[in-house]
Amino acid sequence: MPPAATAAAAPPERLSPQTRRTAWIVSSIFFVEQLDATSVASALPAMAADLGSDTVTLSATITAYLLGLTILIPLSGRLAERHGDKRVFAGAIWLFLASSIACGFAPNAFVLIALRFVQGMAGALMAPVGRLIVLRTAAKHELVEAMALVILLAMIAPMVGPFLGGLLTTYVGWRWIFWINVPLCLGALWLVRRFLPATEGRGGGAFDLRGTLLSGIGFACLMWGLMALAEAQVRTGPAVAALAAGALLVAAYVRHARRTAEPVLALDLLTLRSFRDAMAGGSVFRIAVGGVPFLLPVTLQQRDGYSPLEAGLVVLIPAMGGFAMKFFSGRILRRTGYRRGLFLHGALAAGCLAAAGWVPPREVMVAYAATLFGFGWARSLQMNAYGTLAYADVARPRLAAATSFFLAIQNLTVAMGVAVAALLLQGGAAAGTADAAYSWAYLVLGAVALASAAMTLAMPPTAGRDLLQTKR
Incomplete structure (x- = not known):
């Protein structure tokens, strides 16, 4: 009997209480970090007016955060190995808390931008080390469901963040966007101290x-x-x-x-077939879909004439599709296996993404919403599948190195996706075909997503088999 069929024949076992609790705690902390990251954009005009600056200058607060996030991720795994993952995780939350308080008291734009860089460095430790704690807690057969749970609340934050940022800015002032992190971080620290398992650091060793x-x-x-x-x-x-x-x-x-x-980044991990396949296929897929959060609202407002509020509501549709998938990804992968599941959902994501650029939302909103929901559904499974397949053959002592490597490339390829989408639109505008450029941008990105799906056909049929076994 094929491995996928064997896995599907047995009902999936529920997560152990320890794994479930750990995944929920890490997910809640990711929610706090993502809530802060996504609520700032709606407050930029108010920040600029209060600090005597302008919106373009203050947009550097977003760039500074991403740079801080990028520059420290390669070091996160090594710090967790040397000092213990729980200690580094708690330290990152404390740094995020302190920098949030300081951001709220920033007297000018320069100080705020610098503090956002520090906040990004804290986020660079929170994300990979939190994921590492879950990886070390979960058994292999729990990994798919555990990682889906880890990013569940982080998917809700981008839906809530812009609304919360606008609400706080309107009624109590933009500084509360940062100060609201104080009770959230303190609660997170209590949960970390009380419930998360600790792994002792190995102390010395060469520092690269x-x-x-x-x-x-x-x-x-x-x-x-x-x-x-x-x-x-x-x-x-x-x-x-x-x-x-x-x-x-x-x-x-x-x-x-x-x-x-x-x-600091172990390139020899690429000798592992599953890690290499996840990095290659996942990177191409993230280039295809990374620009959609930028491309979709721009298309709705500039081409289709939607208001910012209307566009914001439509943007929630793929997020709802992704949220719904989190409850089914484990069962689907056990039924199809990694190779077939990644191919089918990669093709679905590609088709829905390409169609979204050509279906007129005002004329056939139901069909347009269906394409966006299908895209969000398929994208969610791909992200979870690539994010777990990468660890299929990684030995436990190397989980920290694999996590740093994977997340460093993930951030970079998502940014590459935004750049590709923007360049496609800019190229169309320069050629005098701005309206048509929107449709063609979706088609090109859909073709890239389809290429990532085709890459999965080169995977062995047994790819990720151990992750899909149920405990006997």
């Missing part, structure tokens, strides 16, 4: 300072260059220079890692 600098600054340059390309008001010269510098630094890191016994 050169590799940390090369990878961190290199990824930050690539991230800034990609974000700059996505902004029409930024000249392409600095963006291209940043991308070139980032590529050179990353190339220097690759050369350094091959000559170092314990590099």
Whole structure:
């Protein structure tokens, strides 16, 4: 009997109480971080007026956060190994709490931007180390459901964040966007101290300072260059220079890692077939879908004439599809296996994404909503499947290294997706075919998503089999 059929024949076992509790706690902390990250944008005009700046300048608060997030992720796994994952996780929450309080008291735009960079560094430790704690707690057969639970609340935050940011800014002031993190972080710290399992750090060992600098600054340059390309008001010269510098630094890191016994990012993980397949297919898929949160509201407002509020409501539809999938992803993967499940849902995501650019929402809203819901549904399974397949053959002592590597590339490819979507629109506008450029942008991104689905056909039929077994 094929492995997928064997896995499907037995009913999936529920998560153990310890794994379920750990996943919920980490998910709640991810919710706090994502809530803060997504609520700032709606407050930028009020921030600019209060601080004597302008909205364009204050948009750097978002860029600074992402740069802080990018530059420290490569180091997160090594810090968890040296000092213990629970200790580093709690320290990251304390840093997020302190920087949030400071952001609320920022006297000018420069200080606020600097503090947002620090806040991003805290987030860079919270995300990978929180995920690492769940990976170390869950048995292999629990991993699919556990990781789906981990990102469940983080998917709700982008729906709530912009509304909450606007509400707080209107009634109590923009500074409360940051101060509201105080009770949330204190509650999270109590949960971490009371319930999360601890893994002792191994103390000494070589610290790869050169590799940390090369990878961190290199990824930050690539991230800034990609974000700059996505902004029409930024000249392409600095963006291209940043991308070139980032590529050179990353190339220097690759050369350094091959000559170092314990590099900060372990490139030898790519010798594992499952990790390599997840990184390759997942990266192409994230390039395809990473720009959709940017592309969708822009299309609805600039091409279809929707108001910001109407566009915001429509943007919730793929989020609802993704939220619904979280309750079914484990059962679907056990029935189909990784290879077939990734191919089918990759093709579904590609078809829905391509169709979303051509179905007129005002004329056939039901069909348009169905394409967005289907896209969100398929995207959610792909993200969960790639995010768990990466760990299928990783030994427990190497989970920290794998998590840092995976999340560093994940952030970069999502930013690449935003840049590709923006460049497609800018190219259409420059050619004088702005309206048609929206439809063609969706079609191109759908083709990239389909390419990622085709890549999964090269996976062995047994890919991720151990993750889909139920405990006997």
